[in-house]
Amino acid sequence: MRSTMTLPVTMAAMVSMLALGSFQEGETVVTYEAIPRPTGTLSGAPALMTPGTDFRIEASDVEDMDTKHTVSSSCSPSTTLVSDGSAGSYWTVFDPGAEDSVEIKKLKATYTTQSWNAESEGEGDYGSYAFTTATFHFDDGREDSDPRHDSAGLGGVTTMKIVPEKVTTALGSGPRCHGGMHVGHCFRHTVLNVDFPTFRFEGLKIREKVLGTICEQWDKESEDAIIASAHGEWTITGDNSFDLDDCHTTGEDLAPLLAKNPGGVALFQVYCLESWGWPAKNPDHYIGKGGSFLSGIHLVMFRDESNTFCRVTKDGVTCACTESTCPGMS
């Protein structure tokens, strides 16, 4: 829509043109000013990223009006607003994890967010969230020397990428039996982002890593074997729990340590993000790392309480049993 208006400053400019003699009879002089400022509405979705989706950004109702001044030989100046284009407009996306900011020369675009290094790029105590921001720069595509040239930042939109920052532990299925021997127990785990407790991490893949063991009589060869044999992988289900319990039992690697450590053997375990939309940028990072010395570390204690009963306690959770309840020897 065009409108006509009178602008005193503009009038002064035309008067000066007349005075300089540049205006000849029969001619119409047209001048422009790059006002008013361009406008538009920005939107970005989703506000919280989920796997398999892209960050959708759109600048809508983008409008750039320029002021056109016309002075004809009849000396009847007029001022109108004329619509201009937006051919040079672009989005700049700043995404933690991406090597550089990305420029997208469209009003409407999709952007695939990247994984981020929780320790250097993540925010919060655990690096468990990061913000991807897209800012919209209006540009009509004209040369700088063109008085109609308009260029302005119209603002930005943001989406949040999150990963879990906590793994909770509860008693799971068990006991694990071999013959009449209680050789361990299983534990149920759930992932959680404390700030978004209802957010579903369904499909997230995680893997375990054993950092090491401690006990009074310790040997490096056993430790090496225990670390090397930790290969557990899980997928998070719709209720944010592991698809399977994590079972801790005695085996060939642990048995020699248990046999000579009546006080028990403590195993330090963590859970790493394997992939979930954003595959792990830093594979050594684990869920909950960074809060404190023990943040994100799960402690699994094994203790042979009798020849047929190995108690397993994880994060302070253990079964109520005090002896083997396993059915008789096979």
Place this chain on the structure above:
Amino acid sequence: MSTPNVICAILALSSFGYMVLPSCAETPATIETLSALRAQELTAAEGWVLGLDQEGNPYAAEMKDTDAVHATVALRRAYDVPYCAEYGPSNPEYRFPFAIEPNQRLVDALDVLKKNSGGYAQWRLLHGRVILTYGERTGANEIFIMDRPLKVDFQARTWREAIVQIESAYNSQYYDVPLVLDVVRPDSNDEVTILREDKSESLHMKSDVSLREVVLSILDEVGDPRVVYGLATTTDVLKRCYHVLRIRYPDVPAEFESADAALRCKDRIRAQTERLERYLDDAQRRRDEAAKAAADAQE
């Protein structure tokens, strides 16, 4: 005593073209493998200090530098070849910087390990396996246990028979720190034949080479390059020091697969503990006798 000639340190290797060798642990490691295998990604060896405080609460602190176990773990993760790790004692734990760079050749990573550890870590390629030796030499006359010459002359049908005879041979020749052996198999059974059925029933071993060479020669007879050994120095409940050498078969599950396996493992460890008791007592007696003889000689 000198290090046996059979140990061939790979000091200089020519360049080989880049190639990816999947699952090389199923085949013997060769000089070509060392040069051809390249790391897919950056693998930083981790370094953790773990412990329990006075109240029994655990603590964990991540260190910039790594230790012998985590350096081995990093190598295993990056290059799929058979490794035998020999962990000598280190108190306090020796730490050093170590990371495997993307596209780095195995041979270069091993050299970096040696260099960064200031020689605390050594490596060599023997019998199709990468042998990693960690430890500080405390004296000029000290010979690392795996380098010690060992006279053996025995026939063994089962692993149990073989390891008992190696232990006996070693512990009769050396009495400073006793040695026990263990064989870790998927079925937890060390009373099975060592050799495959298509070979003669018993293993005959007669040699006067290093303990390392004795063990590797037996592994050669087994015929599976994935079978490796590991050595550590540890203590029993009475804080008495001993060496444990474990021969490990591949595919041993982290959890016992049957009650029989669990029971066999318990029995095996019980038998090993009984043997160790004898070796420890005998070693102490002989040390006492040697000390007494030395004292008598001085008088």
